[in-house]
Amino acid sequence: MRLFAQLSWFFRREWRRYLGAVALLILIAILQLIPPKVVGIVVDGVSARRFTTERLLMWIGIIALIAVAVYLLRYVWRVLLFGASWQLAVELREEYYRQLSRQHPEFYLRHRTGDLIARATNDVDRVVFAAGEGVLTLVDSLVMGCAVLIVMSTQISWQLTLFALLPMPVMALFIKRYGERLHDRFRQAQAAFSSLNDRTQESLTSIRMIKAFGLEDRQSALFAADAKETGKKNMRVARxxxxxxxxxxxxxxxANLLAIGGGSWLVVRGSLTLGQLTSFMMYLGLMIWPMLALAWMFNIVERGSAAYGRIRETLAEAPVVNDGSEPVPEGRGELAVAIETFSYPRTSHPTLEKIHLRLQPGQMLGICGPTGAGKSTLLALIQRHFDVTCGEVRFHHIPLPRLRLDEWRSRLAVVSQTPFLFSDSVASNIALGCPNASRQQIERAAGLACVHEDILRLPQGYETEVGERGVMLSGGQKQRIAIARALLLNAEILILDDALSAVDGRTEHQILHNLRQWGEGRTVIISAHRLSALTEASEIVVMQHGRIVQRGRHDALAQEEGWYRDMYRYQQLEAALDDAPENSEEAANA
Structure with missing residues (x-):
């Protein structure tokens, strides 16, 4: 029953709907008390041969009118009650989605996607069911049960009523015990369902890899094991x-046995008439629904309580990055990074140390280094996915934690290492951040990203559906569409996190040439493994083990002893070897 206390905020706000539904339920309960009384009157009248045909038809007509009235009233209260409960579903899902959108990567390190989806769908449905059917059954069972008890006690025999209801306290004790056990078992079943959801989501998103490695049987076995475990947990709930x-x-x-036995004895003694006993048995029949409803209410409310507890766990988690209060100053400004140390949550070893950078508007910063050097971490701190633990990042000389988060991120256009495309048209994916962009603007951004010609070769051009996660496109096409999406934002700071890795050298050179024209007056930050992408950067920093070990322009670093020179020469040699077979083939053809 604690679920009703937890949802009291909603019941107070929607009190008109719930009060109207409760009033109608009370009216329906009163109307349903009339037919058994009428039947008793008819039975006694027929037994005494006092009824005429017209009078009998009159009573039958009254019962028919009551049935029609009850039908219409039930329709109205369902609209009131279930309309309110579905409004709760909308609000819970909106709040849940806002909570997920406010969270940062640290939150998603601890929560799996399948579990979050299960809470937004299955758990919310259980809460809504409890707020609708649960309230209905609670009110209906209490109103009908109390009304029937009052009529049976006052109009027929309170002694027979008390005698017939002797089994009810024992039943109530058993139902309470079942409800407590149901709460715990249903929570475990929901957790198992979340795990099954995780397995399904991971299998569907990685189906290409599963097929490539021939892991269909292994994944099927793992899924079957999760399904079996989920079934086992649900079977414990079902028991x-x-x-x-x-x-x-x-x-x-x-109760019926006691009522018939005790009632027959009272009829023989003359304390009850046969018609009164008939009415009593009909009233006792009306008690079946309140008792079933009460048990059903305990069932669905305990399920809803367990589900609401899981939802509240997620809603109660505060974002690890708090929003600032100051607006971002207008105009382009200096971006300054001064990080003494930074460690990821739940780790003691620092990921970044002594990172100091200054970027003026119009400058291009190149970031390179071996895998695991901290390049993506540095970019995540600039985007404020995490807060710096020791040091600060400033824009317009204001620390980022003091700036409004949405305003700061609106100044950024980011292309990550693994671009994500929605199952929509190419044009809609490019216009994701600017949904009102014209086709001319979309095509211009695609041209700057060197993907316009590729798009025109697709079956429906810009209206081609790219499939789930862009499944019908190559890696290079997805990266270039993501770059076009970022360029269309016309943001002040462009961040490319190894966003040219799937693009050939010639296309990369053309994109960088276009970026230099587009980026006039804008700040561009490029993180790359292929050093040819950084040759035009205003400054290049080389990172190793979370520190800057070299910095300068390309020409100076290419001559300076260190990681950059070695890697640059290696990549030049690799490119020359790749070009050698093509040159040999051209010479042979000549």
Whole structure:
């Protein structure tokens, strides 16, 4: 029942809907009390031969009118009650989505995608079901049960009523015990469902790799194991769930047995008429629904409570990066990085140390170094995915934590190492950040990213659907579409995080040439493994083990002893070897 207390904020806000539904339920309960009374009157009248045909038809007509009225009233309260509960679903999912969008990478290191999806779908559905059907069954069972008890006690016999309901306290104890066990088991079942969701999501997103490595049987076995475990946990829930109805029906059967036995004795003694006993048994029949509803209510409310607890766990997590209060100053400004040390959450070893950079508007910064040197971490700190633990990053001489997060990120256009494309048209993917962009603007951005001609060769050109995660495109096409998306933003700072790795050398050279024209007056930061992408940078920093070990322009670094010179010569040699077979083939053809 604690779920109703947890959702009290919603019930207070939607009190008109719920009060209207409750009022209608009370009216329906009152109307349903009339037919058993009428039947008792009819039975006694027919037994005493006091009824005419017209009078009998009158009573039958009253019962028919009551049935029609109950039908119409039930329709109205369903609209009121379930309309409110579905509004709760919308609000919970909106709040949940906003919470996920506010979170940063550290949050997604701890939570898996399948589990988050399960909470947004299955768990929310359980809460909504409890807020709708749960409230209905609670009110309906209490109103109907109390009304029937009052009528049975005052209009027929309170002694017979008390005698017939002796099994009910025992039934209530069993139902309470079942509810407590159901809560724990259902929470475990939902966790198992989340794991199954994780397995499904990972299998679908990596289906190409699974097929490439011939892992279909292995993945199927893992999925079957998760499905079996989920089924086992749900079967434990079902075993508890299955105990509710038999307990209730046994209690109802015992109540009927006691009512018939005690009522017959009262009829023989002359304390009750046959019509009154008939009415009493019909009223006792009306008690079946309140008892079933009460047990059902305990069932769905305990499920909803367990689900709401899982949702609140996610909603209660505060973002690790707090929003600032100051607006970002207008105009282009200096970006200054002064990081003494930075460590990822739950790690003691520093990832970055003594990183000092200054970028004026219009400058291009190149970042390179071996794998694991800290390049992507530095870019993540500039985007403020994490806050610097010792040091600061400033823009317009203001530390980033003081700036409004949305405004700061609106100044950035980022292309990551693994670009993500939505299952939509090419044009919609390019216009993701500028949905109102014209086709001319989209095509211009695609031209700057050297992907315009490739797009025109697709079946429907810019209207071609790219498939799930851009499955029908090559790696280079996806990277260039992502670059076009970033250029269309016309942002002040462009960040390319190894975004040219899948592009051939000639196309890379053309894109960089276009970027120099586009980036006039803008700050460009390029992280790359292929050093030819950095030759035009205003400054290049070489990172190793989280530190800057070399810095300068390309010409100076190419002559200076160190990692940059060695890697640059190696890449030149590699490029020459790649070109050799082509040159030999051209000579042979000549």
């Amino acid at each position: 508890i769930d299955a105990r509710f109805d038999p307990t209730i029906y046994i209690a109802i059967g015992m």
